Amino acid sequence: MIVVFDLGNSDLSFGVFKDDHLIASFRTSSDRRRSVDEYANIIRGLLFSKGVNAEKVEGTILSSVVPQLSKVLSSAIKRAFGKETMLLGPGCKTGLKIRADNPNEVGSDLVAVCVGAMKHYKLPIVIVDFGTATKILGINSSGLYCGVAILPGVKSSAEGLVSIASQLPHISLVKPKKVLGTNTVDAMNSGLVYGNASMADGMIRKYEREMGEKCTRLLTGGLASTISVAMEEEHILDKNLVLYGLFEIFQRNRK
Numbered sequence: 001m002i003v004v005f006d007l008g009n010s011d012l013s014f015g016v017f018k019d020d021h022l023i024a025s026f027r028t029s030s031d032r033r034r035s036v037d038e039y040a041n042i043i044r045g046l047l048f049s050k051g052v053n054a055e056k057v058e059g060t061i062l063s064s065v066v067p068q069l070s071k072v073l074s075s076a077i078k079r080a081f082g083k084e085t086m087l088l089g090p091g092c093k094t095g096l097k098i099r100a101d102n103p104n105e106v107g108s109d110l111v112a113v114c115v116g117a118m119k120h121y122k123l124p125i126v127i128v129d130f131g132t133a134t135k136i137l138g139i140n141s142s143g144l145y146c147g148v149a150i151l152p153g154v155k156s157s158a159e160g161l162v163s164i165a166s167q168l169p170h171i172s173l174v175k176p177k178k179v180l181g182t183n184t185v186d187a188m189n190s191g192l193v194y195g196n197a198s199m200a201d202g203m204i205r206k207y208e209r210e211m212g213e214k215c216t217r218l219l220t221g222g223l224a225s226t227i228s229v230a231m232e233e234e235h236i237l238d239k240n241l242v243l244y245g246l247f248e249i250f251q252r253n254r255k
Contacts, residue, residue: 116245
C-alpha cells in the first residue's frame with residue numbers, strides 16, 4: 001500500500017492506494033500547533049479507523065504548501081510508518097510540461113492536481129480547485145500547463161467578510177433555495193455559493209476562449225461539492241484529483 005499526503009493551509013488530506021485503487025481517504029485540519037507525535041497518532045488513528053494496517057504501507061509521498069509544517073509532518077510520517085517520505089518538489093519526475101515565467105513558483109499541490117487530471121480525464125482540461133484559495137488551472141491538448149488564476153477561497157471570503165462587517169454572522173455554507181436572499185444568512189450564502197458558482201462558470205468560458213479549445217471541466221477541492229450544485233456549466237466533480245496525482249508521481253519516482 002502507498003499513502004499520499006497533501007498538506008494545505010487549512011487541511012491535511014491523505015489517501016491510501018492499494019493495487020492502483022484509492023481504498024480510503026481522510027481529511028483533518030493542518031494545525032501548526034500540533035507536534036510530531038500528535039500528527040503521527042492522528043495519522044495512525046485515522047488509518048486504524050478504516051482497518052488499514054500501517055505496517056503494510058510500502059511508501060509515502062508528501063506535497064506541502066506550508067513550509068512551517070513540512071518538517072514536522074515529514075517526521076510524523078516517518079514515525080507513523082518507520083520510513084522516510086518522498087517530498088514532491090524540484091527534481092521529481094511528474095510528466096507535466098509547464099509554461100510559466102518561473103516554473104518553480106507553481107505550487108506542488110497544483111502540479112499534483114494537474115497530474116491527477118491528466119491521468120484520468122481527456123485533454124484539454126480546465127480545473128477549478130476550491131481550497132483555502134480558489135485556483136483555476138488550464139492544461140491544453142498537448143498536456144501543457146498554460147497558467148492559473150488564484151482568488152480568495154470560499155471560506156476565506158466568508159471569514160474576511162465577517163471580520164470587517166461587525167453585524168454579519170458566521171454561517172455554515174449551504175446552497176440557499178433562491179438567489180435573492182430575504183434574510184442575512186440566506187443573503188450571505190447566496191453571495192458565497194451562487195457568486196462563486198457564477199465565477200466558476202464564467203472563468204471556464206473565458207479559459208476555453210483563451211485556450212481556443214472546448215475543455216473537460218473538473219471541480220475539485222474541499223468545497224467543490226458545495227459550489228458544484230449551484231453551477232450551470234456542465235462539469236465533473238472529483239474531490240480526489242490531488243491524491244490520484246500524488247500517487248501517479250510516486251509511481252514515476254519510486255526506486
